[in-house]
Amino acid sequence: MITEIIINAFLVSFMLVIALFIVNTRKVIFTILLAGTYSLVAALMFVSLDAVDVAFTEASVGAGISTILFLAALSFLPKEEVQESFNKNNIFALSICLLIGGLLIWASYDLPMVGNENNPVHQHLVSDFIEGSKNHIGIPNVVTAILASYRGYDTFGETIVIYTAGLAVFILLYNRTLKETNKSVKNEISKK
Amino acid sequence: MMFLAILFAFSVCFLLILIRLIAGKTTYDRILAANSIGTIVVLAISIHGFYMGRPEFIDISIVYALINFIGTVAVLKLFDKGKLGDK
CATH class of the missing domain: 1.20.5 (Single alpha-helices involved in coiled-coils or other helix-helix interfaces)
Structure with missing residues (x-):
């Protein structure tokens, strides 16, 4: 118990140091590097708090995808951040x-x-889920049972929303690239 | 007890690498430091699993290692080419 608290305090203090330096750095590339490191340490803390699925998401989204997205955006940005003057607002x-x-x-x-263990969140539904999910549904993992069956409509709606958003982004980008290629083809034809 | 000692050693390494990450002289120092922190995190997750008596979650450290590699490659590609992607 004590060692867990020490490990978590250690990780949180690391995260605090990294966050302070993220605020202070003026070069964007260092900020991105530090942010990736920050989310790796955060994921390590989620593992030590036994939230392994959250740690998985944090590592793949926070440290992986968002770092690469920031880097891709960085190639369109100025490399140095402008120093803002302090105003009274x-x-x-x-x-x-x-x-x-x-x-x-x-x-x-x-x-x-x-x-x-006497908190209302542990008394209300969780005991039913833990005792009944295997008999009701037959899935051994409680989290999967809740996501896929008890909250099935919710998950279904979420999936539809995410699918629609991805489809919309794809259609927008596809139309733009199609127009550009059409333009370039027309230009080439008119040159000839 | 051995695992706890290893975790302590990792934290000392982490501190040293963090100093290098923050006060590194060149950009490549910092990239290498960020990559090393990723490696330390991967090792720490594995050791932490054994320390807590639940070594089932070593798969996560594999994912971390892959993500760390991809991130470092992306940073280095940005430095080499000046942009990411084909166009």
Whole structure:
């Protein structure tokens, strides 16, 4: 128990150091490198918190895809970040941030303790899921049973939304490339 | 106990590499440091699995190793060609 807390505190302090340097760096490429490192450490912390599926997603999306997407976007951007001057509107925004953050921290004192087995979240449906999912559905993994059967319509809707979004992006990009190739073909014909 | 000692050694390595990542002289220093941090994370996940008594999750470290490799290749390609992709 104590060693777990020490490991997690160690990882969180690493993440804090990396985040501070992300804010301070002015070169965009270093920011991207540091952000990738940050999400790798975050994934390591998810593993140590026993949330392996979240760690999987964090590693593949946070450290993998988003780093490469940022790099691809970087080739269209200026390499150095412009130093912004400090203006007084920022103080107003900062005070609002601090106020709302303080309110949320104050509200969090009313929440039940993390990991307490008498919490309502552990009493309400979870015991039914754990006891019944194998008999109701026949899938040994509880998470899979919840995602694919108890919340099946929800997952189905999510999949449709993501599929539609991907299809829309593909159609937009496809039309643009089609027009460009048509233009270039017409130009070549008119030159001849 | 051995696994805990190994984890401690990894954390010391992590600290040294982090210093190199933040205060590296050239860009290539930093790229190498980011890659090494990925390697340390892969090793730490494997050792952490054995330390907690659940070594089933070693597959994740394989995924991490692959992602780390792809990321490093992308950064180096950006430096070599100045852009990613074909066009």
